[in-house]
Amino acid sequence: MTINKADNIELDHGGGGQKSSELISLIRNVISDKGKWKNQMDDGATLKIGNQHLVFTTDAYIVDPIFFPGGDIGKIAVCGTINDLAMMGAVPQGLSLSMVIEEGFPMKDLLKISESIQKMSREAGVPIVTGDTKVLPKGKLDKIEITTAGVGLTKKIISNSGAKIGDVVISSGDLGEHTVALLSSRFNYKTKVVSDSKTLNKEMQAIAKYVHAAKDPTRGGLSANIIEIAEKSKAKIVLEEELLPYKKETFAIAGLLGIDVLSFASEGRFICAVSEKDAKKVLQILKKFNPEAKIIGHVEKGKGVFLKTVLGSLRPIEMPRGKLVPRIC
Amino acid sequence: MCLAFPGKIIEINNQQATADFDGVQKVVNISLVPEIKVGEYVIVHAGFAIEQLTSQDAWEVLKEYEKGNRIIQGNIEKNS
Amino acid sequence: MKKETESFREILKKIHNVASQIKRGVALMEVCGTHTQAIGKNGIRQLMPKNIKLLTGPGCPVCVTAQEDIDAVVHLAKAGIPIATYGDVLRVPGFLGSLEQAGAQGAKVFSVYSVEESLKIKKEFPNLVFFGLGFDTTTPMTALALKNGLTVYSTHKLFLPAMDALLSMGEIKIDGFISPGHVSAIVGTEPYEHMNIAQVITGFEAQDVLVGIYMILCQIRDGRREVENEYVRLVKKEGNRVAQKMIADYFEIGEGNWRGFGIIPNSGLEVKNPKLNAKIKYRDILSKMDISKSKKPTGCRCGEVIRGLITPERCPMFGKTCTPEKPYGPCMVSDEGACNNYFRYAK
Numbered sequence: 001m002t003i004n005k006a007d008n009i010e011l012d013h014g015g016g017g018q019k020s021s022e023l024i025s026l027i028r029n030v031i032s033d034k035g036k037w038k039n040q041m042d043d044g045a046t047l048k049i050g051n052q053h054l055v056f057t058t059d060a061y062i063v064d065p066i067f068f069p070g071g072d073i074g075k076i077a078v079c080g081t082i083n084d085l086a087m088m089g090a091v092p093q094g095l096s097l098s099m100v101i102e103e104g105f106p107m108k109d110l111l112k113i114s115e116s117i118q119k120m121s122r123e124a125g126v127p128i129v130t131g132d133t134k135v136l137p138k139g140k141l142d143k144i145e146i147t148t149a150g151v152g153l154t155k156k157i158i159s160n161s162g163a164k165i166g167d168v169v170i171s172s173g174d175l176g177e178h179t180v181a182l183l184s185s186r187f188n189y190k191t192k193v194v195s196d197s198k199t200l201n202k203e204m205q206a207i208a209k210y211v212h213a214a215k216d217p218t219r220g221g222l223s224a225n226i227i228e229i230a231e232k233s234k235a236k237i238v239l240e241e242e243l244l245p246y247k248k249e250t251f252a253i254a255g256l257l258g259i260d261v262l263s264f265a266s267e268g269r270f271i272c273a274v275s276e277k278d279a280k281k282v283l284q285i286l287k288k289f290n291p292e293a294k295i296i297g298h299v300e301k302g303k304g305v306f307l308k309t310v311l312g313s314l315r316p317i318e319m320p321r322g323k324l325v326p327r328i329c
Numbered sequence: 330m331c332l333a334f335p336g337k338i339i340e341i342n343n344q345q346a347t348a349d350f351d352g353v354q355k356v357v358n359i360s361l362v363p364e365i366k367v368g369e370y371v372i373v374h375a376g377f378a379i380e381q382l383t384s385q386d387a388w389e390v391l392k393e394y395e396k397g398n399r400i401i402q403g404n405i406e407k408n409s
Numbered sequence: 410m411k412k413e414t415e416s417f418r419e420i421l422k423k424i425h426n427v428a429s430q431i432k433r434g435v436a437l438m439e440v441c442g443t444h445t446q447a448i449g450k451n452g453i454r455q456l457m458p459k460n461i462k463l464l465t466g467p468g469c470p471v472c473v474t475a476q477e478d479i480d481a482v483v484h485l486a487k488a489g490i491p492i493a494t495y496g497d498v499l500r501v502p503g504f505l506g507s508l509e510q511a512g513a514q515g516a517k518v519f520s521v522y523s524v525e526e527s528l529k530i531k532k533e534f535p536n537l538v539f540f541g542l543g544f545d546t547t548t549p550m551t552a553l554a555l556k557n558g559l560t561v562y563s564t565h566k567l568f569l570p571a572m573d574a575l576l577s578m579g580e581i582k583i584d585g586f587i588s589p590g591h592v593s594a595i596v597g598t599e600p601y602e603h604m605n606i607a608q609v610i611t612g613f614e615a616q617d618v619l620v621g622i623y624m625i626l627c628q629i630r631d632g633r634r635e636v637e638n639e640y641v642r643l644v645k646k647e648g649n650r651v652a653q654k655m656i657a658d659y660f661e662i663g664e665g666n667w668r669g670f671g672i673i674p675n676s677g678l679e680v681k682n683p684k685l686n687a688k689i690k691y692r693d694i695l696s697k698m699d700i701s702k703s704k705k706p707t708g709c710r711c712g713e714v715i716r717g718l719i720t721p722e723r724c725p726m727f728g729k730t731c732t733p734e735k736p737y738g739p740c741m742v743s744d745e746g747a748c749n750n751y752f753r754y755a756k
Contacts, residue, residue: 010513018734187522189355242414252351255334256373257522258496258744311417311615313452318733318753332443333546333591333613358525361549361652372594372643375495376523377550380594380649383642387616388416390639394624399637 018319020219044088044150046157053157055090057081058149066113066143069181070194073146074113076178076267078120078128079197081148083216086201087270088159089208090152092124097131100145103138113144124199126150156208161232163213163273169237169297170282171245171271172203173290175222176264180250187257193249198268203289207274207282214272223262223317226271226297227305233273236302239317241309243296263320273299333374335382338367348373413616420619421456427626428458436462436582437625438717440572441589442469442745443613449754451615461626464581465750467571467669467715468589470543471497471743475666477700478564479503479739482540483511484698485562485691491517493527494540497743500736504702508540524554531559538687544568545656546591548678552655555685562687563680566665568592569600570676576606581717585625587611587618590640597648601636612640668739669712709738714747721751728752 003013003022012019037045037056044057061077078095085092097117101110121128163169173196181195200216213233215225222239230237246254246261254261269290274282279295286293305317336348336357346359348371358377359365371378385393393399428435439445445465448454454463467473480503486492492508499509499520512518517534521527524539531537541551541563548565555561568589575583586608588601593610601608607628611621621639628635638644656678665677680686688695709731710724721727721740731737733749740746 008513012734187355189353191353193352247352249352252334252353256350256353256355258332309451309615310413311421311451311453311456311619312414313455315450315452315455315754358523358550358553360553361649361655363651372591374546374591375550376525377553379546379549379591379652380643380645385642387612387614387620387639390641391420391620391623394620 044084044090044152046088052153052155053090055085055088055152055154055157056149057084057088058147059084060145060147062142062145063182064142065182065185066109068195069184070177071181071197071267072113072116073144074116075120076195076197077146077148078117078124078126079199079267080218081150082120082124082126083200083218083268083270085150085152086199086204087214087216088152088154088157089204089211089214090154090157091205092126092150092152092201094127094129095121095148095150097128098133098147099131100134100136100141100147102136102141102143105143110144113146120199124201126199126201154208158208158211158214159232160213160215160229161234163229163233163235163237163299164275165235165299165301166276167212167273167299168276168279168295169226169239169271169273169299170279170286171222171269171294171296172200172286173269173292174245174247174250175217175266175269176246176250176254176261178218178267179221179264180253183253183257187253189253189256191249191253193247196266196268200268200270203286204270206285206289207272210274210278210282212273212275214270216266216268216270218265218267220320221261221263221265222271223260223305223320227317227319229271229273230299230303230305233299234303236300237297237305238300238314239297239305239307241307243294245292245294245296260320262317271296333372333379335370336373336378337370338365338378341365341367346378348378416616417619420616420623424461424619424623424626425458427623427630428461431460431626431630434460434462435584435626435629436464437585437587437622438464438466438575438583439587440466440468440568441587441592442472442743443591444468444587444589444611444618445745445747445750447613447615447618449750451618452754453615453618454755457622461622464583464717465714465747466575466717467667468568469715469740469743469745469747470547470566471501472711472715472739472746473566473571473667473669474498474501474542474564474739475668476503477666478542478562479507480505480700480702481688481695481698482538482562483508485538485687485694486511486516486518487514488694489516490687490691490694491519491530491534491537492540493519493521493530493537494542496520496522497745498540498542500742501739502737502742524550524559527554527559528557536560538562538691541565544589544592545595548660549595549649549652549655552659555659555680555682556655558685560685560687560690561680563660563678564666565660565678566667567662567676567678569596570665570673571667571670572601572604574670574673575716576604578716583717584629585609587621587625588636590617590644593638593640593644593648595649595652598636598638598644598646599648604636605634607634609637609639610644612643667715669715707737711738711740711746711748714740721748724748
């Protein structure tokens with residue numbers, strides 16, 4: 001435990017790495033009642049109602065820049081929450097939308113963001129049914145913050161802890177492209193690779209019955225999310241370096257900036273564990289949505305997450321550190 | 330240290346050049362390689378091209394080494 | 410990809426072959442943080458023959474930055490001087506905290522990817538000081554910034570004197586060096602020739618490192634002590650003359666203060682122009698700092714790790730009070746530090 005009550009909040013606490021987990025644990029120790037809800041450590045909490053599970057999730061979105069190649073903050077606010085529901089196997093029923101806006105924020109930008117929200121809502125077939133807006137004085141907020149919450153229904157919950165020994169790990173497409181898009185203005189590069197943000201509910205529904213565990217590698221990227229699946233499933237996962245699902249441009253940016261590519265986030269992709277015998281069928285279905293879908297590793301007995309290198313060695317994959325700080329040295 | 334990445338020069342504008350890194354274009358400073366030409370490759374460190382990159386990779390060097398030759402910057406120095 | 414796997418299998422076989430011909434234990438030292446990373450990321454240690462040991466030397470510029478220099482820059486930041494520097498440096502803890510912490514408390518601290526970004530920041534903060542660290546590869550960039558009027562606190566160092574120091578100190582047996590590819594791109598191959606030790610200037614892809622190791626082992630087997638160049642695609646015999654001139658024009662060589670080594674003569678690079686030398690310009694502010702604190706021992710054995718005397722897990726803080734999440738010493742902060750890499754990859 002690196003965190004204690006005498007500390008102040010640091011940026012690392014929001015980064016999605018180990019410090020973030022510890023912060024959440026600290027808060028959960030205080031806010032600890034669960035009622036009849038379960039799965040609170042997963043993407044969403046669940047409540048049994050009759051023969052169905054109600055799944056409930058929420059997320060806050062603060063992105064810089066708010067407009068980036070391939071999307072904007074509105075798009076990912078909708079995709080993020082719909083995808084969290086989808087990762088649990090739930091059919092999203094509706095979203096809430098709350099926006100806190102800084103005084104002076106251009107109306108035309110707000111309308112553009114609202115249009116993105118509408119477009120994503122329509123693409124997924126999930127309406128925005130309730131919401132709230134607040135305005136803060138100039139300087140009290142960096143442009144805009146959006147929070148979405150969503151509810152979904154499912155008879156069977158897909159959790160992070162269901163990966164079975166002998167399963168294969170599949171990625172629904174190439175990863176890390178949301179981070180590529182976000183970093184492009186900060187580091188001044190041009191590339192045709194744009195944010196991979198999209199809604200995943202239809203894709204997941206098409207293969208839900210085969211899926212043992214699933215996560216969308218948003219914050220923390222592939223490494224943080226595959227480690228979570230391995231830990232919760234109490235299994236060992238080995239990914240193949242030859243099969244790592246990234247475009248050459250993504251590798252190039254990781255190499256140029258000295259940031260681990262495995263920590264790059266996606267907002268429209270997922271990784272899942274399915275039994276080996278179902279892999280072919282699952283890939284066939286997923287490739288209709290994204291031809292890049294492929295097997296990237298497998299689940300074994302043991303613990304930890306490892307990369308089998310092209311050289312034939314096995315080396316550990318670690319949790320990413322808090323902030324994405326490029327190095328030169 | 331020495332984190333660096335190879336890129337191809339696609340445009341030159343005095344001390345700045347646009348380099349392509351596997352499909353990513355970024356402006357780099359070429360003050361340290363003033364003779365570099367469009368179409369040539371460089372290794373870029375912290376936003377600067379530090380030297381021109383020619384083509385022999387590790388496997389080629391190994392091949393020449395086994396033959397008893399050393400390669401000095403693109404020229405094969407035959408073992409006499 | 411299949412072809413590559415074959416090639417890797419073959420070079421590993423060759424390495425094992427030469428190692429068995431050598432028979433005795435051999436210690437090869439890599440001296441560049443990017444080599445430390447490459448070896449860790451590719452799991453190269455586990456593929457080596459039992460009698461070949463790969464040691465990590467002082468190749469991580471963040472790690473070898475003296476405590477006094479970190480504390481001095483944090484002191485400047487807290488005194489209101491805006492500071493810009495490269496990413497990893499921000500997290501190195503000092504007695505006054507780290508630069509990152511100073512920033513969180515209100516100091517103006519900027520993380521930059523390239524020195525040119527600092528020039529842009531300088532337009533808004535004219536008294537910006539660039540904290541320059543790094544070896545021969547990074548110094549030319551700082552020189553260019555000095556040319557453009559940026560004030561610099563320099564803790565830049567020449568790398569080769571540290572290799573000489575390691576050899577002359579003779580604390581550990583080093584049979585060969587995996588010599589730094591990008592430092593060599595700047596300085597060339599000639600400056601290594603006086604060292605009288607088997608070495609190969611090596612690139613940073615997995616295949617470069619393996620071919621480099623193979624070539625050093627061949628030298629050791631044959632009793633040769635030469636400077637060979639595996640990284641021919643980048644490293645010329647004379648190096649990069651333009652870069653060398655930039656360094657000579659803007660810096661003068663003096664004592665270098667290395668964490669773990671103390672003073673290594675003729676290894677430090679000091680800014681020539683007193684008007685742009687932060688140590689001179691802000692002498693008054695710096696004189697108010699209590700440097701005795703920086704010299705106090707803390708239990709961190711980073712210095713010994715840097716010199717290759719101990720492997721990271723021998724430090725009592727390793728993995729307990731010093732982890733990548735909450736680093737105590739610079740070897741754990743930097744992605745290129747020995748302790749950081751050991752923690753992440755040597756499990």
